[in-house]
Amino acid sequence: MNAGETLGIVGESGSGKSMTALSILNLVPEPGRITGGQILFKDRDVVSMTSGELLEYRGGDASMIFQDPMTSLNPVLRVGFQIEEAMRAHSRFDKRQAKDRVIPLLERVRIPSPKERARDFPHQFSGGMRQRAMIAMGLANEPALLIADEPTTALDVTVQAQILELLKDLNRELGTAIILISHNVAVISSLCTRVMVMYAGRVVESGPTRQVFDHPEHPYTWSLLRSVPRVDERRHERLISIQGMPPDLARLPSGCTFHPRCQFKVERCMREEPPLAEVAADQEARCWVLMRNVSKETREAVKT
Amino acid sequence: MSQAPALELVQSKTTGPLVSVTDVTKHFPTGGGFGRGQVVRAVDGVSFDISAGETLGLVGESGCGKSTLGRVIMQLQPATSGSIKFEGRELTKMRGNELRQVRQRMQIIFQDPYASLNPRMTIGDIIAEPLKNFGLGNRAAREKRVQEVMRVCGLNPNFANRYPHEFSGGQRQRIGISRALVMTPSLIVADEPISALDVSIQAQIVNLLEDLQNQFKLTYLFIAHDLSVVRHVSDRVAVMYLGKIVEIASSREVYETPLHPYTKVLLSSIPFADPEREAQRKPILLKGEIPSPINPPSGCRFHTRCPIAQQICSDVEPPLELKKDGHVAACHFPGKL
Numbered sequence: 346m347n348a349g350e351t352l353g354i355v356g357e358s359g360s361g362k363s364m365t366a367l368s369i370l371n372l373v374p375e376p377g378r379i380t381g382g383q384i385l386f387k388d389r390d391v392v393s394m395t396s397g398e399l400l401e402y403r404g405g406d407a408s409m410i411f412q413d414p415m416t417s418l419n420p421v422l423r424v425g426f427q428i429e430e431a432m433r434a435h436s437r438f439d440k441r442q443a444k445d446r447v448i449p450l451l452e453r454v455r456i457p458s459p460k461e462r463a464r465d466f467p468h469q470f471s472g473g474m475r476q477r478a479m480i481a482m483g484l485a486n487e488p489a490l491l492i493a494d495e496p497t498t499a500l501d502v503t504v505q506a507q508i509l510e511l512l513k514d515l516n517r518e519l520g521t522a523i524i525l526i527s528h529n530v531a532v533i534s535s536l537c538t539r540v541m542v543m544y545a546g547r548v549v550e551s552g553p554t555r556q557v558f559d560h561p562e563h564p565y566t567w568s569l570l571r572s573v574p575r576v577d578e579r580r581h582e583r584l585i586s587i588q589g590m591p592p593d594l595a596r597l598p599s600g601c602t603f604h605p606r607c608q609f610k611v612e613r614c615m616r617e618e619p620p621l622a623e624v625a626a627d628q629e630a631r632c633w634v635l636m637r638n639v640s641k642e643t644r645e646a647v648k649t
Numbered sequence: 650m651s652q653a654p655a656l657e658l659v660q661s662k663t664t665g666p667l668v669s670v671t672d673v674t675k676h677f678p679t680g681g682g683f684g685r686g687q688v689v690r691a692v693d694g695v696s697f698d699i700s701a702g703e704t705l706g707l708v709g710e711s712g713c714g715k716s717t718l719g720r721v722i723m724q725l726q727p728a729t730s731g732s733i734k735f736e737g738r739e740l741t742k743m744r745g746n747e748l749r750q751v752r753q754r755m756q757i758i759f760q761d762p763y764a765s766l767n768p769r770m771t772i773g774d775i776i777a778e779p780l781k782n783f784g785l786g787n788r789a790a791r792e793k794r795v796q797e798v799m800r801v802c803g804l805n806p807n808f809a810n811r812y813p814h815e816f817s818g819g820q821r822q823r824i825g826i827s828r829a830l831v832m833t834p835s836l837i838v839a840d841e842p843i844s845a846l847d848v849s850i851q852a853q854i855v856n857l858l859e860d861l862q863n864q865f866k867l868t869y870l871f872i873a874h875d876l877s878v879v880r881h882v883s884d885r886v887a888v889m890y891l892g893k894i895v896e897i898a899s900s901r902e903v904y905e906t907p908l909h910p911y912t913k914v915l916l917s918s919i920p921f922a923d924p925e926r927e928a929q930r931k932p933i934l935l936k937g938e939i940p941s942p943i944n945p946p947s948g949c950r951f952h953t954r955c956p957i958a959q960q961i962c963s964d965v966e967p968p969l970e971l972k973k974d975g976h977v978a979a980c981h982f983p984g985k986l
Contacts, residue, residue, distance in 0.1 A: 357847045457937075471938050501710035502876065506918035506932040528848050531877075534927045535920035555924040572852040574881030576904070576919045577926065581881070583859075586852035590817050 346539075348489060349520045353537030353554065355530060355569070359591055361546040362526045366492045369524070370403050387489070405435045408483040412495040414475035418467040424478050425451070425463025431485040438486070450481040454511060473504035480511065484521065491515075492524045497532060509535050530570060534558060542566045545592050545602040548621060552628030562630040562637060564609045568647075583648050601633070608647045609634050665737060666698035667836060667868050668722065673731030675714070675721050679943065690942050691717040693892035694731075696969070701835065704862065704869040706883030706900065708876055708915070712939060713889040719838045719872050723757050724748060735836065753783055756829035760841035762821035766813040773809030776827045783832070794831060801864070802827045803857060819850035823857065830861065838870045843878065855882060876919055880904050888912045891950045892942055894969060898976040908972055908983035911951045933986070949981065957986050 346352050354362040367373050369384055371391050384391040386406060394402060411417050419427055425447045432443035451459035454477040467475055476496060483491050493512065497505035513536060516523050525536050533540055534554055541551040542565065550563040561567040571585035589606045592598055598605050604614040613633050621631045636644075675692040692714045699705045709715045720726045722733055724740050733740045735751060743751065756779075759765040766775055776798060777791045786794070796806040802823045813821060822842060829837055839858065843851040855878065861867060873879050879886055880900055887897040888909065896909040907913045914933045921927040935954045940946055946953045952962035961981050969979040 357849055473938070501874065502915060502918040503710065503935050506920075507934050509920065510932060510934060529920075531920035531922040531927070534922050534924045535930075558922065558924055569848065570922065572849055573922070574855070574877045575922055576877040576880060576916070577921055577923075578877075578880060584852035584855055584881070586856050587849035588853075590819070590850070591847070 346490075346522060346524070349516070349522050350539065351516055351523045351525065351537045353533035353540040354524065354526045354543060355528065355533050355540060356543035357528060357591055359545075359594065360543040362543050363494055364546075365543070366409065366494055366524060366526055369490075369492065370407060370409055371399055372403070372409075401435060404431060404483075404488070405437060405486045406488055407490040407492065408486070408488045409492040409494065410476070410479045410483045410496055412498050414472070414479040415467065417479055418475060420467055423464055423466060424470065428463075428478070428482050428485055431482045435486050446485065450485060451478070453484070453515075454478070454481045455507075456481075471504075472500055473507060476500065476504075476508055477511065480508075480515075484515065484519070487519070488521065490522045490524065492526070494526045495528070496525070498527070498529075505532070512536055530558070530573065531576075542569070545597060546594055547602065547631065548629075549603065549632070550628075550630045551621075552625070556625065556628050560625070560628075560637075562624045562628065562635045563603075563632045564607050564634065564636060564639075565603050566630075567636050568608075585647060601631070609636075609639050609643065666734075667701040667736060668699040668870070669732075669734040670698070670722065671696045671732040671734075673718070673721060673733060674729045675717050675726065676729045687943050690892050690945060692721060692728075693942075693945070695889075695892075695894050696731075697887055697894060697897055699836070699868055699870060701868055702862075702866055703884040704871050704882055706879035706886040707870060707872045707889060708874065708879050708886060709889035710874060710915075710939065712891075712942065714892040714942070715872050715874075715889050716840055718889070719757070719840050719870060722870065723755060723838055724752070725757070749783070753779075753832045754834050755836040755838070756832060756834040757838045757840060758822075758825050758829050758842045761845050762818055762825055763813075763845075765825055766821060768813055771810050771812055772804075772816070772824050772827075775813070775824060776809075776831055779828065779832050795827075798827045798831045801861065802830065803853075817850075818846050819853055822846060822854050826854075826857065826861070830865070833865070834867070836868045836870065838872070840872045841874070842871075844873065844875065851878075858882065876904075876915060888915070891940065891945055893950055893979065895951065895980070896976075896978040897969075898978075902976050906976075906984070908976060908978040909951075909980045910955050910957055910982075910986040913986045914956075949979070955986075957982055 354365060356362045368379055373379060379392050428447050428450055429443050432438045447463055448459045451463055456462050456474060456477055470478060497508050512523060515521050527533050537554050540554040540557050542549050544565050550557060550566045558570060561570060568585050568587045572587055574584060587606050592602055600616050600618055601614045604610045611634055619631050619633045621629050624630045624635060673692060673695050677689040677691055678686050679689055695718060707715045721728045728741050735755060773795055776795045780786060780791045780794060795809060799806045804823050843854050846854060871882050883900045886900050886903040887894050890911050896903060896912050903912060907916060914935055917933045921930060933956060937954050940953060948963040948966050952958040967979045967981045969977055972978050972983045
């Protein structure tokens with residue numbers, strides 16, 4: 346991922362999207378741990394950072410906001426103080442600067458009358474305002490990367506629209522790179538120039554959002570895009586329903602992990618796991634079949 | 650195997666709308682104890698009809714009163730005032746046995762398939778419970794009916810002896826649907842039936858509800874906050890804001906030519922999955938927060954946040970009236986945003 350980029354990670358619950366994000370911050374909850382691979386942030390290996398380095402890195406270089414802001418805010422401390430605290434925990438700003446930055450930050454995330462609201466407690470904020478306060482906290486140390494894990498899932502659509510616009514502006518104006526985790530393809534489409542589709546702990550497809558959404562090559566991506574109704578649908582089309590359930594991660598199926606639910610599988614899919622291979626310029630998919638090789642008739646037949 | 654006698658389930662015999670809601674209000678008293686109690690106007694003067702065989706979608710943001718309205722129609726909570734007619738009979742005046750009899754014909758499906766099933770009952774017993782409550786048939790007849798219903802809902806009838814915890818979220822929702830269907834209802838109120846489910850499972854349940862509607866001529870009141878799903882399933886759509894219905898029309902009308910500014914704002918807020926269309930979308934962002942239903946704004950309740958509000962909007966409440974063919978809205982300046 347490049348500086349200033351917006352990447353979407355899409356998948357169902359249990360597909361590993363949140364764990365991927367937590368790994369980037371080396372925050373995988375016990376008893377989980379990172380057993381292999383490498384995570385480089387500006388050429389520094391996150392996995393081998395000392396705890397001191399991690400403290401500076403988390404919240405300083407890369408910060409994260411969560412779905413439910415109420416569980417991330419301390420209910421007995423004033424919102425302004427909590428944002429100040431986020432800066433005091435790092436060395437980028439001194440005490441004086443930290444104090445002075447609180448109100449501009451709240452203003453930046455468009456909290457009305459920021460001076461007064463900084464003295465409020467989290468319970469006095471609405472859901473949307475709490476998420477804004479979380480974003481202000483996440484941005485307090487001017488991180489290069491902001492990870493947003495389902496930031497709008499608990500919010501109403503009009504509030505979701507405000508938060509998405511805010512994230513877009515922050516990316517454009519401050520150049521903050523954003524990883525957005527969501528199960529909602531439309532939300533990803535709204536914010537992210539690149540997308541990564543996850544299934545059962547693996548990336549099954551990735552590429553520029555437009556390319557992947559217009560020409561999905563993995564059957565899971567293809568079905569996922571057609572399993573949700575579109576608000577701009579003109580003609581009533583039957584939804585594609587992906588049969589069965591996501592697999593148990595402790596007992597993954599052989600071969601391609603999607604094959605038990607895949608309606609386009611061939612014999613090889615049950616034996617051998619396909620690699621994530623380039624299927625078009627900048628687009629990768631993990632599939633032996635690829636949707637381009639599936640005839641129109643076969644695709645239509647799935648709709649029953 | 651002995652032949653089980655057929656169950657005598659009540660059949661519908663209505664002409665005119667299946668459900669007729671007129672000027673219904675539901676107020677909840679709050680904060681007893683200290684000072685004067687206040688009133689939450691959860692539903693405040695709502696009227697609409699549902700015709701037999703149609704799906705009416707009810708949308709709105711959290712706290713707008715849509716779930717309360719669903720419960721009041723089901724008579725799970727009494728209305729504060731107003732009239733609710735079901736199959737031509739007034740429900741709000743009914744008590745006891747009379748109401749019980751009508752309830753055979755109207756059922757509800759809940760959002761949370763985990764909380765709405767008793768964990769200590771087998772799913773066979775859960776699905777058979779309505780039959781038992783109404784004293785219908787003997788054990789064998791009930792079992793037969795349960796198996797039949799499980800089959801049409803995509804559940805394996807051999808699993809009737811299992812407990813809810815052995816099933817996934819999608820299957821539990823199928824159990825909830827089976828329980829609703831077992832009485833051959835004419836009306837099903839579906840209150841956010843898919844929002845607790847995973848994306849790939851949502852389509853299964855939506856398709857099932859559509860199939861059941863075709864097969865059994867069901868009428869749905871489909872309550873949801875997801876406007877895309879509501880467009881997909883509904884013949885007509887009603888939009889609620891702060892306890893009031895602000896617009897009702899055919900699904901196509903509401904989504905293509907919304908008349909109320911709030912509907913317009915809602916629709917502009919929803920991202921398109923198609924990145925090309927999404928790049929062109931201009932969301933209308935609302936200022937402020939949704940006002941409290943304890944002390945709703947004067948006049949039109951949306952005026953405090955409406956981008957085109959005039960003086961009249963805060964003075965006079967616009968009636969919900971026919972603006973054009975089959976398209977009802979409550980706005981002084983319909984279609985102006």
